[in-house]
Amino acid sequence: xxxxxxxxxxxxxxxxxxxxxxxxxxxxxxxxxxxxxxxxxxxxxxxxxxxxxxxxxxxxxxxxxxxxxxxxxxxxxxxxxxxxxxxxxxxxxxxxxxxxxxxxxxxxxxxxxxxxxxxxxxxxxxxxxxxxxxxxxxxxxxxxxxxxxxxxxxxxxxxxxxxxxxxxxxxxxxxxxxxxxxxxxxxxxxxxxxxxxxxxxxxxxxxxxxxxxxxxxxxxxxxxxxxxxxxxxxxxxxxxxxxxxxxxxxxxxxxxxxxxxxxxxxxxxxxxxxxxxxxxxxxxxxxxxxxxxxxxxxxxxxxxxxxxxxxxxxxxxxxxxxxxxxxxxxxxxxxx
Amino acid sequence: xxxxxxxxxxxxxxxxxxxxxxxxxxxxxxxxxxxxxxxxxxxxxxxxxxxxxxxxxxxxxxxxxxxxxxxxxxxxxxxxxxxxxxxxxxxxxxxxxxxxxxxxxxxxxxxxxxxxxxxxxxxxxxxxxxxxxxxxxxxxxxxxxxxxxxxxxxxxxxxxxxxxxxxxxxxxxxxxxxxxxxxxxxxxxxxxxxxxxxxxxxxxxxxxxxxxxxxxxxxxxxxxxxxxxxxxxxxxxxxxxxxxxxxxxxxxxxxxxxxxxxxxxxxxxxxxxxxxxxxxxxxxxxxxxxxxxxxxxxxxxxxxxxxxxxxxxxxxxxxxxxxxxxxxxxxxxxxxxx
Numbered sequence: 068x069x070x071x072x073x074x075x076x077x078x079x080x081x082x083x084x085x086x087x088x089x090x091x092x093x094x095x096x097x098x099x100x101x102x103x104x105x106x107x108x109x110x111x112x113x114x115x116x117x118x119x120x121x122x123x124x125x126x127x128x129x130x131x132x133x134x135x136x137x138x139x140x141x142x143x144x145x146x147x148x149x150x151x152x153x154x155x156x157x158x159x160x161x162x163x164x165x166x167x168x169x170x171x172x173x174x175x176x177x178x179x180x181x182x183x184x185x186x187x188x189x190x191x192x193x194x195x196x197x198x199x200x201x202x203x204x205x206x207x208x209x210x211x212x213x214x215x216x217x218x219x220x221x222x223x224x225x226x227x228x229x230x231x232x233x234x235x236x237x238x239x240x241x242x243x244x245x246x247x248x249x250x251x252x253x254x255x256x257x258x259x260x261x262x263x264x265x266x267x268x269x270x271x272x273x274x275x276x277x278x279x280x281x282x283x284x285x286x287x288x289x290x291x292x293x294x295x296x297x298x299x300x301x302x303x304x305x306x307x308x309x310x311x312x313x314x315x316x317x318x319x320x321x322x323x324x325x326x327x328x329x330x331x332x333x334x335x336x337x338x339x340x341x342x343x344x345x346x347x348x349x350x351x352x353x354x355x356x357x358x359x360x361x362x363x364x365x366x367x368x369x370x371x372x373x374x375x376x377x378x379x380x381x382x383x384x385x386x387x388x389x390x391x392x393x394x395x396x397x398x399x400x401x402x403x
Numbered sequence: 404x405x406x407x408x409x410x411x412x413x414x415x416x417x418x419x420x421x422x423x424x425x426x427x428x429x430x431x432x433x434x435x436x437x438x439x440x441x442x443x444x445x446x447x448x449x450x451x452x453x454x455x456x457x458x459x460x461x462x463x464x465x466x467x468x469x470x471x472x473x474x475x476x477x478x479x480x481x482x483x484x485x486x487x488x489x490x491x492x493x494x495x496x497x498x499x500x501x502x503x504x505x506x507x508x509x510x511x512x513x514x515x516x517x518x519x520x521x522x523x524x525x526x527x528x529x530x531x532x533x534x535x536x537x538x539x540x541x542x543x544x545x546x547x548x549x550x551x552x553x554x555x556x557x558x559x560x561x562x563x564x565x566x567x568x569x570x571x572x573x574x575x576x577x578x579x580x581x582x583x584x585x586x587x588x589x590x591x592x593x594x595x596x597x598x599x600x601x602x603x604x605x606x607x608x609x610x611x612x613x614x615x616x617x618x619x620x621x622x623x624x625x626x627x628x629x630x631x632x633x634x635x636x637x638x639x640x641x642x643x644x645x646x647x648x649x650x651x652x653x654x655x656x657x658x659x660x661x662x663x664x665x666x667x668x669x670x671x672x673x674x675x676x677x678x679x680x681x682x683x684x685x686x687x688x689x690x691x692x693x694x695x696x697x698x699x700x701x702x703x704x705x706x707x708x709x710x711x712x713x714x715x716x717x718x719x720x721x722x723x724x725x726x727x728x729x730x731x732x733x734x735x736x737x738x739x740x741x
Contacts, residue, residue, distance in 0.1 A: 190719065192673075192719045195475070197716070197719065199663060200712050200716040200719065201712065203708050203712030207709025207710070207711075210705035210709075211706040211708075328539060335536065341535070341536045342533065371554075373555050374551055375547075377544060377550065380540060381544060381547075383543065384526075384537075384541070387532060388532070391532045395530070
């Protein structure tokens with residue numbers, strides 16, 4: 068009996084959502100290595116890590132919102148607003164400082180998050196509609212009141228930090244460098260993991276995602292939790308946007324817009340259920356890794372650029388179908 | 404309650420929210436007419452409004468039925484563009500000037516729209532994936548398919564005859580596209596009000612479990628709803644590609660928010676089951692008047708994005724306030740039914 072339970076558990080681990088994503092990632096890597104062995108090496112991993120950097124920060128935010136039973140499509144607009152307004156402010160006021168830029172962007176994000184929190188927590192507006200509205204509002208406000216043109220003349224300290232590397236690897240094709248900003252998403256992963264797993268606040272996020280009414284009756288403060296979620300997400304999105312600017316060494320008003328699709332897909336492929344209550348940090352990391360590996364290597368694999376949107380869309384829908392069918396099967400299975 | 408019963412005739416039939424929308428529309432028209440009488444109150448202006456309105460108007464009707472069914476359709480713009488592209492590609496393949504090619508292209512576009520809708524509907528109804536997620540992903544797929552067909556640039560050089568749909572007028576004044584929009588709205592009104600499907604749609608939206616237990620095939624209704632939405636998107640796609648004289652996969656990307664805004668403004672409940680076509684049609688006209696006013700006042704399009712977002716949020720907050728006032732009545736009502 069005990070033996071049976073043990074094998075059952077091992078079987079569950081190997082057929083879990085995260086393992087499926089790992090299988091797909093492994094398959095993709097083998098495929099890439101088969102088609103173009105020269106593109107396969109430490110440089111690939113460093114490039115993937117670098118391109119994952121900001122997306123992972125946004126994905127962790129999106130995951131928290133999705134666990135709580137909502138969805139957030141406003142973060143690209145928020146991130147764009149924070150990074151552009153902060154950069155513009157610092158350039159025009161003539162102040163410099165990396166840490167200061169993060170503080171300002173984070174504070175702006177906090178304010179914007181408060182707006183989402185008010186709409187969702189107090190006014191009980193469905194999250195998709197509320198965040199679509201704020202997305203349009205904030206991006207429109209940025210373009211009509213703050214500015215439109217790219218800012219490329221960053222203050223010297225902020226410009227310099229984009230060229231700071233944690234380590235570099237010499238390959239035949241050139242030097243691959245890992246930015247020091249990779250520390251940010253790693254720290255964030257640990258924070259979010261601890262928050263979701265070991266704090267009452269984190270458990271209440273899962274609780275309201277599972278069933279709002281039950282959570283309320285069990286004594287969780289739904290409103291306060293929702294305010295916390297959106298404000299926390301706002302701060303992280305602000306910092307994530309600033310990271311994007313410092314890495315790219317320019318502030319742009321349109322580049323991030325439209326990235327919500329990929330981020331939501333990464334989170335859902337990583338095992339978070341769009342209906343709420345399920346999801347974890349490891350799954351999200353894997354989901355982001357998968358999407359990045361695929362989108363970075365389509366060119367290496369010789370796929371024409373005009374096929375990419377469709378193929379990534381196809382990958383996403385297949386991922387969504389697999390996780391949904393699995394979730395349905397779990398929901399219908401007899402419970403002991 | 405008693406007051407409502409006492410009202411007779413026409414006024415009793417119109418819902419309170421529809422009346423408010425009508426007043427809002429009249430107020431807006433009066434304000435804009437006073438602010439810019441020379442530009443707004445002209446035949447040319449009303450005509451150009453008539454050309455612009457059908458594009459997002461027809462899409463909004465598709466969004467409306469999906470929202471009444473308790474879902475949402477974020478892939479409308481993708482379906483519209485894909486349909487337009489398929490029609491354009493077909494016409495180029497057959498020969499741009501052939502009439503048969505044009506008819507075939509239009510039919511093919513409608514079929515593509517319905518197929519896209521069926522794809523959405525099957526995933527939503529059959530696999531029970533939330534509509535929001537399915538249509539968000541589908542938008543990417545449809546846009547990607549459009550890109551695969553066009554390879555990037557727009558398919559231009561469509562025939563004069565085809566361009567008449569989006570640019571022609573009947574009786575020297577009324578745009579053909581507007582007539583098309585009115586026709587679609589009238590047909591949809593009868594479908595929603597007088598057919599079994601229409602009743603099933605509202606039932607499904609307000610309570611899917613009750614709908615299933617009363618013998619309705621929910622999957623069938625969901626698939627049908629999304630197919631209608633796809634069909635309407637295809638009609639809108641034909642109008643758009645005909646209007647521009649070309650088809651591309653990223654036309655009208657602002658319409659997703661606009662259609663949602665129209666439905667919310669028109670009184671469609673975001674949780675499903677409630678809302679009337681009349682409200683949505685009024686909301687479509689209101690948004691068009693606001694758009695035209697922006698054009699006349701030469702305000703840049705970024706501010707339009709800002710204002711549309713603001714209106715959406717303001718309407719939702721107002722509905723929340725109105726809702727919290729009548730909460731007491733609602734709960735007693737629910738108890739009576741339960």
